[in-house]
Amino acid sequence: MFTPLLLAHYTATSCLGSGLGATLAALRANRSGLARCQFEDVTLPTCCGAVAGLDRVALPAALARFDCRNHRLALHGLQQDGFLDAVAAARQRYGAQRIGVFLGTSTSGILETEHVYRQRGADGALPAGFDYASTHSLYALAEFVRRLCALGGPAAVVSTACSSSAKVYASAARLIHAGVIDAAIVGGVDSLCLTTLYGFNSLELLAEAPCRPFDRGRDGISIGEAAAFALLERATATDATAVLLCGVGESSDAHHMSSPHPQGLGAQQAMQAALASAGCTPAEVDYINLHGTATPSNDEAEARAVRALFGSALPPASSTKGATGHTLGAAGALEAVICALALREGLVPASTGTRAADPALGLQPPLAPFAAPLRRVLSNSFGFGGTNASLLFARAGDCAS
Template sequence: MVQLQHLQPVGIQCSASLSALGETHADIRQALTQTASCLSLRDDLLLGQSCLVGASGAKLTEQVFAEPLQAFDSRNLRFAITALQQIEAQIHACTADMPRHRLAIVVGTSTSGIADNEPVLQQYFHEKTNAPFSHLKQEMNSLAQGLKHYLNWQGIAYTISTACSSSAKAMAAGQRLLNADLADAVLVGGVDTLCQLTLNGFASLESLSATTCRPCGFERDGINIGEAASLFLLSKKAAPVMLMSAGESMDAWHISAPHPEGRGAAAAMQQALDIAGLQPEHIDYLNLHGTATPQNDAMEIKAVRQIFAAHRPNLSSTKHQTGHCLGAAGALEAFICQQVLQEQWLPLHHNGAIDPELADQHYVQCSEVKQPLRYAMSNSFAFGGSNISLIFGANF
């Protein structure tokens, strides 16, 4: 048996999120407690057809960057900095007395700035021109390094890219850095922006839904893609919502499909509970990975049954309103869990028919809370079997 490392919970000192849900806490709550769709139709991303996506309507910063930050400039980085600017004053206040070499950054992404280079690549392949091309803006670590230059921090800074578990793993890494006393504060989160590469890639896998996705739905047929920028400042100081633990597993069953019995997913959830010192019945809300693909949803509910047995936590997937934000999905859904605990409301599951084979769970159909919500779990399961479950706790 693997000996689990005991980790102390860490506090979420401040956070910000931009996505199809909106920009403010009020926007996000309204979007997740109503049935009107937040997705929009785009015809510039998927070759030869339109598609529904979770696009952010935020106006991105137009700030002129100086060197060396200019070298990392991309829509992805500007999306991140626009979110960061919502909490920049709070970050500086929290870290004012901390040495800059003790301030760390760990973020997740899967697309980085590749969208900025797509037009250049198209021009090259169609016209064989030598248009300027910058590899740096699409390198995975450009996100962490860009944020490091922007904040003028001098501590550890790196990017995690493990597909859809990337930003949840960034949060876990932040907790470990604090527990190992390698940092006094850590900026964690994830940023992914819409681009043609991912839309056409998932279309080639026949994984895109022609309509709004329906996680665990009877007629589910695939995902919608979204974009998000969600950032958190973590420290050892207590906060209204704490990151309690992270459970991670790697089942490596298939390059793009999860283990059909949910073994890796169940292992991640159980490990998160064990590290936090909690029992399944302590979890009041579970944010499903819930992509709305036939295999993923069936696997995840099998894993939920294995871990929670007779206990039926409130659960929902929020991807029908956000789209699947890939490398930023874990951070976006962590932000949703933070708001759920802080403001005491529940995100609605979609209102379509549930698959009868998955219908034995307590899917959220009413946003009102009948009893206080103390603990929330969020699942993120990625290609290759890279699984992670995060647990958050309200610090009443």
């Protein structure tokens, strides 16, 4: 059985706004942050979810070599909701060496590399000041956050496409349960870049209008960017309304590099593992935050997996990517925070953007948010290559473990 861990503090920043207040207000209003893509010189006919003002974010002088859009987004996200103060207090309690950093990203600071490739000299050499290790390398994100927060514990970055920042919860939990650390910053940061936008366009997966998960007319994804974090600690003497991580499930079906298993086999295995680790039955789940990217094959495969596992016990289920866009390596962390807000506020988020549910999928995602007494919620994150992760969250008074 999984020993529950406390989300002692959490925050999220996306195209819905900066911090929990803006995120919750948008969810309550069923408002999307997606708009016609005006990122850099991109000419693609699509919508995206950009975070405003990142060019005005300044990194501390001591960390100037880490400057890139991804780290400016990370800093901006960490500055919301008193999160840095909460980390500082944890550092006082446990010591810097006893707090880990586990983050997910898919492309890290690749935009910086895209820029310098346009500045190559006649001999093809990159500009002398380019610092790949501190900007584009995957580990750069964890090192930046680690230095910013003055932490000395283990640090790692997971890059498994769209499951990245859900899988970090499992990575951190293993080290906390093993006694290696007492707490961890978990989360994910992914920022807009040219590679992602043109790459998904080459796969013919981008929608022109804001995406419509599980809709009969769904035709692709909308790319977003986000930074979301939680401070994970052991759950001791916890208020009954506090949010706990009660179960994790991971799988790798390796069906195809970019297409899900048609029956959603790996997705079903991840959900089953999350429930089993929490000692929870499908009937005890009150809401599912679906991966729901709004591509025809992804939504169909996930719907098959959910129906197979939950059957007649299927609870309300929605995808919030029509509000935030698909934030890729940050999606798991962003939707974990949305689940925490749902539990805290007793709110079932709508499947924003969905107009008419596809009857062939057998799901009825809510088209408007509504109040409900939530006790346990499941969050799904499924990535390219069949890397799948599901997280089960519950209020402390309702966690079965």
